[in-house]
Amino acid sequence: MSEFLVDWYFWVKSLHVVSVIAWMAGLFYLPRLFVYHVEAVAAGSDTDTLFQTMERRLLRAIMNPAMISTWVMGLALVATPGIVDWSMAWPWVKAGSVLGMTWFHMWLAGQRKHFVAGTNTVSGRQYRMMNEVPTLLMLLIVISVIVKF
Numbered sequence: 001m002s003e004f005l006v007d008w009y010f011w012v013k014s015l016h017v018v019s020v021i022a023w024m025a026g027l028f029y030l031p032r033l034f035v036y037h038v039e040a041v042a043a044g045s046d047t048d049t050l051f052q053t054m055e056r057r058l059l060r061a062i063m064n065p066a067m068i069s070t071w072v073m074g075l076a077l078v079a080t081p082g083i084v085d086w087s088m089a090w091p092w093v094k095a096g097s098v099l100g101m102t103w104f105h106m107w108l109a110g111q112r113k114h115f116v117a118g119t120n121t122v123s124g125r126q127y128r129m130m131n132e133v134p135t136l137l138m139l140l141i142v143i144s145v146i147v148k149f
């Protein structure tokens with residue numbers, strides 16, 4: 001198994017980065033959709049239904065598969081011999097940050113359900129502020145994995 005992971009290292013890492021790009025696109029875009037949904041759309045209108053469809057498809061067709069693939073490829077890289085040195089700080093910073101990113105994904109999925117049920121209480125301003133969470137975590141993750149402090 002170790003030999004297999006070493007042989008496929010660059011392919012696995014390429015798929016990891018491609019999955020990350022798709023996941024991050026959704027993590028940045030879905031809160032923006034929520035901002036417009038809460039500020040400009042009347043509950044029960046045709047536009048409300050349209051936004052709910054866009055949000056459901058973005059989450060189910062892009063973000064969920066991309067998150068799973070990011071995790072699977074990332075854990076395969078962790079299991080590849082010689083890649084992660086747990087005595088350094090960067091793997092811990094990255095691990096904490098990806099757990100934070102996964103929590104943010106789950107939070108967005110929960111908010112989508114609130115829009116469907118008509119029970120959303122989060123304002124457009126709060127969604128704008130939450131939109132900074134993936135930006136900060138992405139900075140931490142990319143610096144960790146490239147600078148390797």
Ligand code: HEM
Pocket residue numbers: 013016017020024070071073074075077078083084098101137138141142145146
């Ligand atoms: C979800 C769990 C994740 C795990 C377990 C994971 C793990 C890893 C590991 C072990 C590497 C290999 C490092 C190396 O080859 O030296 C890596 C590479 C990389 N990861 Fe992740 N990662 C995850 C999520 C993410 C996320 C969310 C991002 C971006 C926001 C990200 C961005 C990258 C990048 C850009 C690289 C390539 C770095 C390089 O080759 O220099 N990863 N990841």
